[in-house]
Amino acid sequence: MKDSIMTHKIAILGASGYTGAELVRLIATHPSMEIVALSGDRKAGMEMAQVYPHLRHMDLPALCKIEDIDFSDVDLAFCALPHATSQAVIKDVPSTTKVVDLSADFRLRDPEAYKKWYGKEHSAPELQKEAVYGLTEFYRDQIKDARLVAGTGCxxxxxxxxxxxxxxxxxxxxxxxxxxxxxxxxxxxxxxxxxxxxxxxxxxxxxxxxxxxxxxxxxxxxxxxxxxxxxxxxxxxxxxxxxxxxxxxxxxxxxxxxxxxxxxxxxxxxxxxxxxxxxxxxxxxxxxxxxxxxxxxxxxxxxxxxxxxxxxxxxLTKGSSGQAIQNANLMLGLEETAGLMNAPMFP
Amino acid sequence: MKDSIMTHKIAILGASGYTGAELVRLIATHPSMEIVALSGDRKAGMEMAQVYPHLRHMDLPALCKIEDIDFSDVDLAFCALPHATSQAVIKDVPSTTKVVDLSADFRLRDPEAYKKWYGKEHSAPELQKEAVYGLTEFYRDQIKDARLVAGTGCxxxxxxxxxxxxxxxxxxxxxxxxxxxxxxxxxxxxxxxxxxxxxxxxxxxxxxxxxxxxxxxxxxxxxxxxxxxxxxxxxxxxxxxxxxxxxxxxxxxxxxxxxxxxxxxxxxxxxxxxxxxxxxxxxxxxxxxxxxxxxxxxxxxxxxxxxxxxxxxxxLTKGSSGQAIQNANLMLGLEETAGLMNAPMFP
Amino acid sequence: MKDSIMTHKIAILGASGYTGAELVRLIATHPSMEIVALSGDRKAGMEMAQVYPHLRHMDLPALCKIEDIDFSDVDLAFCALPHATSQAVIKDVPSTTKVVDLSADFRLRDPEAYKKWYGKEHSAPELQKEAVYGLTEFYRDQIKDARLVAGTGCxxxxxxxxxxxxxxxxxxxxxxxxxxxxxxxxxxxxxxxxxxxxxxxxxxxxxxxxxxxxxxxxxxxxxxxxxxxxxxxxxxxxxxxxxxxxxxxxxxxxxxxxxxxxxxxxxxxxxxxxxxxxxxxxxxxxxxxxxxxxxxxxxxxxxxxxxxxxxxxxxLTKGSSGQAIQNANLMLGLEETAGLMNAPMFP
Amino acid sequence: MKDSIMTHKIAILGASGYTGAELVRLIATHPSMEIVALSGDRKAGMEMAQVYPHLRHMDLPALCKIEDIDFSDVDLAFCALPHATSQAVIKDVPSTTKVVDLSADFRLRDPEAYKKWYGKEHSAPELQKEAVYGLTEFYRDQIKDARLVAGTGCxxxxxxxxxxxxxxxxxxxxxxxxxxxxxxxxxxxxxxxxxxxxxxxxxxxxxxxxxxxxxxxxxxxxxxxxxxxxxxxxxxxxxxxxxxxxxxxxxxxxxxxxxxxxxxxxxxxxxxxxxxxxxxxxxxxxxxxxxxxxxxxxxxxxxxxxxxxxxxxxxLTKGSSGQAIQNANLMLGLEETAGLMNAPMFP
Missing domain, CATH: 3.30.360.10 (Dihydrodipicolinate Reductase; domain 2)
Structure with a gap:
């Protein structure tokens, strides 16, 4: 149903956590995103449906190791890895791939503040400077032009x-x-x-x-x-x-x-x-x-x-994966609300 | 975002119950359905957002009485009324409007069986004969041509x-x-x-x-x-x-x-x-x-x-309102899966 | 198992609500209290086990109307009636029966404050004056000598x-x-x-x-x-x-x-x-x-x-019925902790 | 409040699991049992209140290793250890201490059946023969005279x-x-x-x-x-x-x-x-x-x-720890219902 010419190729790094699964859930009905890679280091080789059987109906790539992803084919990567791991991974993502990070690694602009709250030196301070804080409603213009957006804490x-x-x-x-x-x-x-x-x-x-x-x-x-x-x-x-x-x-x-x-x-x-x-x-x-x-x-x-x-x-949605897609929409030149207008589930 | 030329006009009778709210939730992202009327007799005059604040973001008609609906403008009506009420209401819906009933009123083809399980005579036996049982996967061909489809019990x-x-x-x-x-x-x-x-x-x-x-x-x-x-x-x-x-x-x-x-x-x-x-x-x-x-x-x-x-x-979905939309898709000549491919919500 | 000579005769007025049921639950293992009357106006005539089947194992009097209780046989009455009803009922309880009220009726000493928060005049202002506020740890000495104790809000x-x-x-x-x-x-x-x-x-x-x-x-x-x-x-x-x-x-x-x-x-x-x-x-x-x-x-x-x-x-316990029994223990000259040392239920 | 002359000395082996905690909860108000030892190998040295803060109000011995328990002072031991561990431990409990085992180790009388369901040889087959199946209502007489009772599966x-x-x-x-x-x-x-x-x-x-x-x-x-x-x-x-x-x-x-x-x-x-x-x-x-x-x-x-x-x-109660206490009551010559008549907690 998605038009393959118009879709953007998406990778999700760290897809085996809840925010990873939530990204997949939301992208399932996104008109312009197509998942081309899902990483999950400890679960590499497994099908996503084994880790999250609620996604059984989707046609998804198997979980792989990050190093096995060919980023030349990836327009945008969501990085749903644990804090600290994110820094190391994103450093190596080629600059032709845009990145929305869902970890805490790039939320704080000041390296001292990062050290105070997370207890260690930042390992990618140059990226830290470049990253745009991902609270869409207040950083919309910068997000549109950003290559790296740091999702906020929920x-x-x-x-x-x-x-x-x-x-x-x-x-x-x-x-x-x-x-x-x-x-x-x-x-x-x-x-x-x-x-x-x-x-x-x-x-x-x-x-x-x-x-x-x-x-x-x-x-x-x-x-x-x-x-x-x-x-x-x-x-x-x-x-x-x-x-x-x-x-x-x-x-x-x-x-x-x-x-x-x-x-x-x-x-x-x-x-x-x-x-x-x-x-x-x-x-x-x-x-x-x-x-x-x-x-x-x-x-x-x-x-x-x-x-x-x-x-x-x-x-998991507006506080994390939904926000991430909202930002990705802007970064990819899509309608900001694309794929995000589903109504809340009540009861 | 919906293309008004291609959308079908939808009424939901009895919108103030859970199945009514679930219909609205699903139609919110349906590409070819537009809600033009919502009835709720005891809540007529209220906004849907007062009854179900999770639908606050939607632009919906206010709840009205059934008699205030102009069915000439309605392609298909979902009837989410209580059992027994449905019969009486559907009898009066003009035949130009297709109907998907979510109550128990038209599930049983045999008037005797209806009387046995529901304790009273059916008041619209001619409609009972016409109604197609709405278990889509097994009545697909008949549903495509039906004017009245009876949603199954969940x-x-x-x-x-x-x-x-x-x-x-x-x-x-x-x-x-x-x-x-x-x-x-x-x-x-x-x-x-x-x-x-x-x-x-x-x-x-x-x-x-x-x-x-x-x-x-x-x-x-x-x-x-x-x-x-x-x-x-x-x-x-x-x-x-x-x-x-x-x-x-x-x-x-x-x-x-x-x-x-x-x-x-x-x-x-x-x-x-x-x-x-x-x-x-x-x-x-x-x-x-x-x-x-x-x-x-x-x-x-x-x-x-x-x-x-x-x-x-x-x-509420496959057992009721989702099934109803699946049937309505067929009745309206739409893709059977339209608006229904959203992934389950986990966790 | 209870020694009938040493037990005190207890009535619970308004036993069909949660605080009433909680009183019964706690008194089930209280060494010195015996339930002789349970009132529940709208459910008079029913067995407590019909209203609360978890009390099925207990030998309890049937629910009755308040006017059918012989208070000459009641040492202490817990009054678990709705606000406002309590005032009217307690006025008529003979002074030989001590009363622990679980409603809001006697918590406020100032008739003006009562009127402000509850929207009407107090109908038993003389009792209001007499009532002791039932926060045991802070009103212990007065509670010991009280005839009417007003349980606090939870x-x-x-x-x-x-x-x-x-x-x-x-x-x-x-x-x-x-x-x-x-x-x-x-x-x-x-x-x-x-x-x-x-x-x-x-x-x-x-x-x-x-x-x-x-x-x-x-x-x-x-x-x-x-x-x-x-x-x-x-x-x-x-x-x-x-x-x-x-x-x-x-x-x-x-x-x-x-x-x-x-x-x-x-x-x-x-x-x-x-x-x-x-x-x-x-x-x-x-x-x-x-x-x-x-x-x-x-x-x-x-x-x-x-x-x-x-x-x-x-x-329901320390915030209401447990507190009430703690106060009743003091009023009856019992050990303050009698019947109340059961451990919390976890998990 | 318990009469120390009439109380029986109780040890709980494996007190850090749910059935261990439930035993403590029930014994808290048991008239004739006193806890003298609580073991929890990986948590030895910790206070029970650190593992289960809901037991904070009780005066309990700290968790210890099983080998540090002086069984000459223990009338009865509840063994709430994992399957297989129980066998090894109970073998070494002196015969002067009665044992109620809550594990699966002694439920099956036939060594072949044990091997079939639990996948390994039983390491204490002589005890297996001696153990009485602990479904009190049907093995009451044998339980009264037993030294080792095997609690049933819930x-x-x-x-x-x-x-x-x-x-x-x-x-x-x-x-x-x-x-x-x-x-x-x-x-x-x-x-x-x-x-x-x-x-x-x-x-x-x-x-x-x-x-x-x-x-x-x-x-x-x-x-x-x-x-x-x-x-x-x-x-x-x-x-x-x-x-x-x-x-x-x-x-x-x-x-x-x-x-x-x-x-x-x-x-x-x-x-x-x-x-x-x-x-x-x-x-x-x-x-x-x-x-x-x-x-x-x-x-x-x-x-x-x-x-x-x-x-x-x-x-956790009738299916495990309550049943265990019911059996222990019989083994110790106490009233079968002692400490077990607390009412269910509803709501």
């Missing part, structure tokens, strides 16, 4: 969608921002850890990386400070909840609800994926599940001058 | 996908078929009942309509007897499990696994939506979630001459 | 357990307290509402009563202001998550983590049910499920002078 | 509770028994496997060990053949469902519902833990959660002479 995307317009518009106090996240489990990937087992997470909830330890704070610090023109440090604590997909972010800010709502509604009035609800309404996490949409609501607090802003998106 | 579809080819091929004993279903909760619709509450269903499981009380048995009896050319009565018991979408059907049959597998693989070898797994493998319910696919597996039992056949589909 | 209990000692010790700023709750669904009772359906809540999360609309704020205002000796108004927003039992409360406070942790550890050092974790550790909601325990943790934020306090309890 | 217990009385009473056909199980995930233990992750199991369901591969068939074969006095081979297929605790077993049998119900009701009429529902009613898995109860229901099929029997229990 928590970082959620927090920025609700806070960036408020900081930019100067309608909230910058020193008392608190961001409380409720996070579904797929953000942790397919990792085998006790606390991710069904029996442990059902009926459970807990905070983690509490009090400023989460690496996505590196992105918040970088971006919010750049917008404000001064150092901005927010409080940010994520909580794991018994759900598979989604992030619900609650921001407590000092600012008038009316001004806050206006700043958001105005910032996103022409955005196809960001929907600001009427004042006083708050979003449901399940109302964006499986889609590239982000819903945002604003409610005034009973305490004068304070309000609550709640935003939600699907961490 | 449990009935699942059971038939695994059993029809076995009965047709004569590879199993007809008197000892047992069908045990594990059913997700959305099959019960948006009904407000205690046992459907999250707190009651989490960590729960139970049989219902046990021992031959479930109305979908009417469909099994009708279809299996027709194929076999003699009366066939199976044992069928569904069980509710704490999941939202999906049916996993386990059939216990007397027959050789090899012959059983061959009959299924052969029957579905050219089907785009039915995937038969290699012998000895069994499907996962989540591997078809949100999609129009059905996965089937066959495993030999340790007892000579018996085997287990397991099939799974999403009750 | 959210109100959770928030107070983490905040009272901090306000009392003066270790946090009183004007910037933010309380973000993650709440399981059983707190809403067995009400038939769409958003409580399994299919709607699975994979969902959303804020409700956002920005200071939740009635439990009446309790926070009353109690925190009394401790501080001045008006204290906190920000409080609960979020529903897909879990059945439990509340996880995250408090964002301005104060040194060391002093905050010390205040909590010191306040609860002799408490049998409140467990303060080592500094830097945070509790899991599931680690108290089904029990009368409350776990509390303190973590310093990266921003100097701020910290996060997280507390968790089971809303 | 699936095996469920299937036997519904089928043993029917085979014994001769009311069903022995050659057409089909047993379809819906199994919660804690039966798989705390193992780190992809299909046990929350994100993979939510909204999923699938058969496993299909067609006669499950090891608990060894127990069915042994026990049912012994009762019938001839070889009995049933069909048995378990299915994993997205729940944490519980097994719901559906048996399809040829037999009259009346006779089947009578056989069950009669067999269990004096049993404290087995509850047979009125004819035509079927049990819910959640109605026994966390308890030592088993609920059984019988429903006639529409096909003459066939019926459906459904039984349910909590795999």
């Amino acid at each position: 928590n970082a995307a959620t927090g920025q969608f609700i806070l960036r317009p408020l900081i930019a518009a100067g309608v909230i106090d910058l020193d008392t921002i608190i961001l409380d996240l409720k996070v579904a489990v797929s953000g942790a990937g397919r990792a085998l850890k006790e606390h991710l087992l069904f029996g442990e997470l059902e009926d459970n909830a807990f905070g983690y990386a509490i009090g400023g330890q989460h690496r996505h704070l590196g992105e918040f610090d970088q971006e919010f400070s750049a917008i404000a023109g001064r150092d901005v440090r927010i409080q940010f604590t994520p909580h794991l909840i018994p759900a598979t997909r989604g992030i619900l972010a609650t921001a407590y800010v000092s600012g008038e609800a009316g001004a806050v709502h206006y700043a958001l509604a105005n910032a996103y009035k022409d955005e196809p994926f960001i929907k600001v609800l009427p004042t006083g309404e708050a979003p449901n996490m399940k109302h964006v599940r499986g889609s590239n949409f982000c819903h945002i609501g604003v409610v005034a607090d009973r305490i004068e001058g304070r309000c609550i802003v709640i935003g939600t998106l699907d961490n | 449990n009935a579809a699942t059971g038939q996908f695994i059993l029809r080819p076995l009965i047709a091929a004569g590879v199993i004993d007809l008197d000892t078929i047992i069908l045990d279903l594990k059913v997700a909760v959305s099959g019960a619709g948006r009904a407000l009942k205690e046992h459907l509450l999250f707190g009651e269903l989490e960590d729960n499981a139970f049989g219902y309509a046990i021992g031959g009380q479930h109305r979908h048995l009417g469909e099994f009896d009708q279809e299996f007897s027709a194929i076999a050319g003699r009366d066939v009565r199976i044992q069928f018991t569904p069980h509710l499990i704490p999941a939202t979408r999906g049916i996993l059907a386990t059939a216990y049959v007397s027959g050789e696994a090899g012959a059983v597998h061959y009959a299924l693989a052969n029957a579905y070898k050219d089907e785009p939506f039915i995937k038969v797994l290699p012998t000895g493998e069994a499907p996962n319910m989540k591997h078809v979630r949100g999609s129009n696919f059905c996965h089937i597996g066959v495993v030999a039992d340790r007892i000579e001459g018996r085997c287990i056949v397991i099939g799974t589909l999403d009750n | 959210n109100a209990a959770t928030g107070q357990f983490i905040l009272r000692p901090l306000i009392a010790a003066g270790v946090i700023d009183l004007d910037t307290i933010i309380l973000d709750l993650k709440v399981a669904v059983s707190g809403a009772g067995r009400a038939l509402k769409e958003h409580l359906l399994f299919g709607e809540l699975e994979d969902n999360a959303f804020g409700y009563a956002i920005g200071g609309q939740h009635r439990h704020l009446g309790e926070f205002d009353q109690e925190f202001s009394a401790i501080a000796g001045r008006d204290v108004r906190i920000q409080f927003t609960p979020h529903l998550i897909p879990a059945t039992r439990g509340i996880l409360a995250t408090a964002y406070v301005s104060g040194e983590a060391g002093a905050v942790h010390y205040a909590l550890a010191n306040a609860y050092k002799d408490e049998p049910f409140i467990k303060v974790l080592p500094t830097g550790e945070a509790p899991n909601m599931k680690h108290v499920r089904g029990s009368n325990f409350c776990h509390i943790g303190v973590v310093a934020d990266r921003i100097e002078g701020r910290c996060i306090v997280i507390g968790t309890l089971d809303n | 699936n095996a217990a469920t299937g036997q509770f519904i089928l043993r009385p029917l085979i014994a009473a001769g009311v069903i056909d022995l050659d057409t028994i089909i047993l379809d199980l819906k199994v919660a995930v804690s039966g798989a233990g705390r193992a780190l496997k992809e299909h046990l992750l929350f994100g993979e199991l939510e909204d999923n369901a699938f058969g496993y060990a299909i067609g006669g591969q499950h090891r608990h068939l060894g127990e069915f074969d042994q026990e049912f053949s012994a009762i019938a006095g001839r070889d009995v081979r049933i069909q048995f297929t378990p299915h994993l469902i997205p729940a944490t605790r519980g097994i719901l077993a559906t048996a399809y049998v040829s037999g009259e519902a009346g006779a089947v119900h009578y056989a069950l009701a009669n067999a269990y009429k004096d049993e404290p833990f087995i509850k047979v529902l009125p004819t035509g009613e079927a049990p819910n898995m959640k109605h026994v959660r966390g308890s030592n109860f088993c609920h059984i229901g019988v429903v006639a099929d529409r096909i003459e002479g066939r019926c459906i029997v459904i039984g349910t229990l909590d795999n």
Whole structure:
């Protein structure tokens, strides 16, 4: 059904993780992308349907090793590898292939910040400089011309969608921002850890990386400070909840609800994926599940001058693989929304 | 993005239930369907986004009363109304509008059988005669020419996908078929009942309509007897499990696994939506979630001459609204798979 | 197994709701309580096992109407009726019967506050004056001598357990307290509402009563202001998550983590049910499920002078029915922990 | 609160798994058992509260290595070790210590059967001969005098509770028994496997060990053949469902519902833990959660002479650790129900 003359050749590096599988899911109905290579080092030789039987109906190349990919045939590579591995791999991708990286490796522009949050020196600092931060709605023009785009953290995307317009518009106090996240489990990937087992997470909830330890704070610090023109440090604590997909972010800010709502509604009035609800309404996490949409609501607090802003998106879609495709669309000169207008899955 | 010249005008009657919402979700990315009317009697006047905020991004007509629909502008109507209501409504739809009914009203061809299972006389027996049973893979040619197609029960579809080819091929004993279903909760619709509450269903499981009380048995009896050319009565018991979408059907049959597998693989070898797994493998319910696919597996039992056949589909998609669109595609002369090739959502 | 001479005769008014069933569950193994009457107006005449089959093994009186209870035989009545109904009923309970009320009717001492939060005049203001607030750890001495104890709100209990000692010790700023709750669904009772359906809540999360609309704020205002000796108004927003039992409360406070942790550890050092974790550790909601325990943790934020306090309890047990039995134990001269030392159920 | 003179000294070998934790949970309120030793080889030196924080309130010995336990001080040891390890360990426990083994090592009396199902020679065949099969309701007298009791498989217990009385009473056909199980995930233990992750199991369901591969068939074969006095081979297929605790077993049998119900009701009429529902009613898995109860229901099929029997229990309690304590009670001369009468946890 795809027109082979018009399609772009796509490789997915690290296709055996959840974000890799989500890229395949979305590309399945993308009008102008064709998957020509899928890598998965430890699973090289296996069919994708063995790793992800839900993709059984698709005609996909078998998983291979990265070194076996002929990049001369690849227009764009999504890199869904673990942090640190990405740097090493992308260095060797020929410059004729555009790259959208989904790891954390190129999100932070400052090598010192990278070292602080990730605990080691960056091994590809020249690429780090070149990479464009992949929050499409705010870096659209640079992304169009970029060769390397760094996908944002999924928590970082959620927090920025609700806070960036408020900081930019100067309608909230910058020193008392608190961001409380409720996070579904797929953000942790397919990792085998006790606390991710069904029996442990059902009926459970807990905070983690509490009090400023989460690496996505590196992105918040970088971006919010750049917008404000001064150092901005927010409080940010994520909580794991018994759900598979989604992030619900609650921001407590000092600012008038009316001004806050206006700043958001105005910032996103022409955005196809960001929907600001009427004042006083708050979003449901399940109302964006499986889609590239982000819903945002604003409610005034009973305490004068304070309000609550709640935003939600699907961490695997708008928070990661959907965002990646949105960026790839721009990089390839396609319609930004191509392949991404599927409705959320409810119930 | 849709080409308005090539699109068909669609009405959804009873759009405020889950199958109505699922139709809208699927049509959102259908290349050749455009929704021109949505009815919801008790919610007439409301926007669809108020009833289903996950559809907020779509440009949809407001919910209206059925009598306010101008059917001269409607090529095809999906009727997602409750049982019994459907009959009355469809009688009054002008014959220039094709109809896919998702209720149980036109599934049984025999007025006596209808009365037995649904407890009352059919009020549109002439339409009942005309209606084509909507199990696409087995009624494809008749559906193409039909004006009224009766969508199957979701449990009935699942059971038939695994059993029809076995009965047709004569590879199993007809008197000892047992069908045990594990059913997700959305099959019960948006009904407000205690046992459907999250707190009651989490960590729960139970049989219902046990021992031959479930109305979908009417469909099994009708279809299996027709194929076999003699009366066939199976044992069928569904069980509710704490999941939202999906049916996993386990059939216990007397027959050789090899012959059983061959009959299924052969029957579905050219089907785009039915995937038969290699012998000895069994499907996962989540591997078809949100999609129009059905996965089937066959495993030999340790007892000579018996085997287990397991099939799974999403009750709201392949079991209901996806099937309905598949049938509508045929009725409108479109590609059968149009708008239905989205991949399942996993995880 | 219970010694009938030593047992106290118990009635449960409104036994057909979740808190009623939870009382029965806990009393099942209580050494000194015997249930002599269970009321459930709309279900009068039914056996408890019909309403709650998990209690099938118990020898319980059938559900009756309240007017059919002979209170001369009742030492203590738990009143698990809806708000407003409680007032009317308790007025007529003879003064020889002690009462633990689980509704909101007697939590607020000030008739004006009651009217503000519950929207109507109190119909038993003299009882309102007499009632003791049932947060056992802080009202123990008064509860021992009380005839009427008002069980706290479940959210109100959770928030107070983490905040009272901090306000009392003066270790946090009183004007910037933010309380973000993650709440399981059983707190809403067995009400038939769409958003409580399994299919709607699975994979969902959303804020409700956002920005200071939740009635439990009446309790926070009353109690925190009394401790501080001045008006204290906190920000409080609960979020529903897909879990059945439990509340996880995250408090964002301005104060040194060391002093905050010390205040909590010191306040609860002799408490049998409140467990303060080592500094830097945070509790899991599931680690108290089904029990009368409350776990509390303190973590310093990266921003100097701020910290996060997280507390968790089971809303039906420590947040409601377990608390009620703890209070009843004191009122009846029993060991405070009698019948309440069962371990949490994990996994 | 426990009377130290009357308590029996208990060791739990392999306390770091779910069945170990469940033993501790139940013993927490057992009137006559005191835990004196907890082993966990890989976690030796850790506090139990570090491995299972829900047990934080208990005063427990730290985890140790088995060789560091002084068995002269131990009246009874629960052995919750993995299969095969149990044999080696129990051989070395002094004969003055009674042993309840929760592994599969001593369930099968025939060394050949053991080899067939577990793939290796038994290393303690003399103990194998001595061990009493731990299905309390049917081996009560032998258990009272036993030194070594072999806990049953949790699936095996469920299937036997519904089928043993029917085979014994001769009311069903022995050659057409089909047993379809819906199994919660804690039966798989705390193992780190992809299909046990929350994100993979939510909204999923699938058969496993299909067609006669499950090891608990060894127990069915042994026990049912012994009762019938001839070889009995049933069909048995378990299915994993997205729940944490519980097994719901559906048996399809040829037999009259009346006779089947009578056989069950009669067999269990004096049993404290087995509850047979009125004819035509079927049990819910959640109605026994966390308890030592088993609920059984019988429903006639529409096909003459066939019926459906459904039984349910909590795999960790009645299916494993609760059963173990029930057996230990008998072995220690205690009341059989001691510490086991806690009500199920619902919701």
